[in-house]
Amino acid sequence: MTQLEVMEFKNLRVLTTHQLAESFATSDKTINRNFQRNQEHYIEGLHYFALTGEVLKQFKASRQNDVSLKFVSTLYLWTEKGAWLHAKSLNNDKAWQAYNMLVDSYYALVNEAKNTINPLSITTQQWKQLESKVEILEKALQEVTLHSGEQIRVRKAVGDRVAQLARNTPGARRALFRSLYSSIKERYQVGSYRDVRQHELQDCLRYIHSWKGGKKANG
Numbered sequence: 001m002t003q004l005e006v007m008e009f010k011n012l013r014v015l016t017t018h019q020l021a022e023s024f025a026t027s028d029k030t031i032n033r034n035f036q037r038n039q040e041h042y043i044e045g046l047h048y049f050a051l052t053g054e055v056l057k058q059f060k061a062s063r064q065n066d067v068s069l070k071f072v073s074t075l076y077l078w079t080e081k082g083a084w085l086h087a088k089s090l091n092n093d094k095a096w097q098a099y100n101m102l103v104d105s106y107y108a109l110v111n112e113a114k115n116t117i118n119p120l121s122i123t124t125q126q127w128k129q130l131e132s133k134v135e136i137l138e139k140a141l142q143e144v145t146l147h148s149g150e151q152i153r154v155r156k157a158v159g160d161r162v163a164q165l166a167r168n169t170p171g172a173r174r175a176l177f178r179s180l181y182s183s184i185k186e187r188y189q190v191g192s193y194r195d196v197r198q199h200e201l202q203d204c205l206r207y208i209h210s211w212k213g214g215k216k217a218n219g
Helices: 017-023 027-038 051-060 080-089 093-114 125-140 149-166 170-188 198-210
Strands: 007-009 011-017 048-051 075-079
Touching: 011 017, 011 080, 017 027, 017 075, 017 080, 027 080, 048 051, 075 080, 149 170, 149 198, 170 198
Parallel strands: none
Antiparallel strands: 007 011, 011 075, 048 075
């Protein structure tokens, strides 16, 4: 992964949208669109900071050589946890590679601490901080929704199932599509099949495969 210039805000390491885009081999617009689509999963102060007004002015003053900030009215700074969510949601090889490297490096730190010859060199407070970070990361990953490739798998599964059920009654296809998508939304408590969480994908595909029609068909 490309070496990124380190920036800190409120004692947290952060990256600009442009840095994320360069790292994940995508565009700033793609990063922004991804954030807008999944905004409910991003927590300000945990995954990102949105700088405006005087705070933004002070931040710009501390980075006068960064011309990319000159005309920005709202600056998004992404913490490492926010960067992980972006990498998880983006659908390109560079982003997946970056995501895996970040996660592997993070967990490698925990494992190295556990396997150290002198465990007393890690203070109780440091252990608590490490465990807290792991817990936060795991919770964040539980909320990541399907990326575009996984959404295609769901749509294909829905299409295949509807085709099976409507084999002898082609006129029922439209109603079956509507009913199956409605059942998915109800089962996973989401507004769209796109919002199904990644860790629920396999369960969702099994549900679609066994769906027999009607919202309550499979419980």
